Amino acid sequence: MSLNQIKLYDLFRKELHLPDNKAAAFVQAVGDMAESEATAKNHLLATKDDLNILKEDIHVLKSEMRFIRGDLELKIEQSKTDICKAIFLSVIIQFIAILSGTLAIVKLIK
Numbered sequence: 001m002s003l004n005q006i007k008l009y010d011l012f013r014k015e016l017h018l019p020d021n022k023a024a025a026f027v028q029a030v031g032d033m034a035e036s037e038a039t040a041k042n043h044l045l046a047t048k049d050d051l052n053i054l055k056e057d058i059h060v061l062k063s064e065m066r067f068i069r070g071d072l073e074l075k076i077e078q079s080k081t082d083i084c085k086a087i088f089l090s091v092i093i094q095f096i097a098i099l100s101g102t103l104a105i106v107k108l109i110k
Contacts, residue, residue, distance in 0.1 A: 018026065046054075 016023075
């Protein structure tokens with residue numbers, strides 16, 4: 001038993017008037033509970049291996065994000081080009097329609 005356990009044992013035996021076996025069992029139960037809590041807290045701590053795996057995962061995610069960003073930029077440029085072509089063709093078609101309409105009106109007037 002450690003010094004703290006002995007102090008607890010004496011406290012429970014003298015102050016609470018517990019028999020020796022009950023005081024010892026209670027001290028043992030408190031010690032077991034404290035040990036299990038410490039083990040549970042240590043279980044939540046990350047190890048160096050966990051951190052290395054996490055770093056590798058972050059690097060993989062960053063490279064995938066770069067690839068996706070590049071792919072999106074290419075798609076945006078292609079979309080811009082397609083929109084410009086569509087606008088240019090619609091302007092030409094409208095110009096031809098206005099010109100042919102104007103020619104038809106002039107022809108009807110003569």
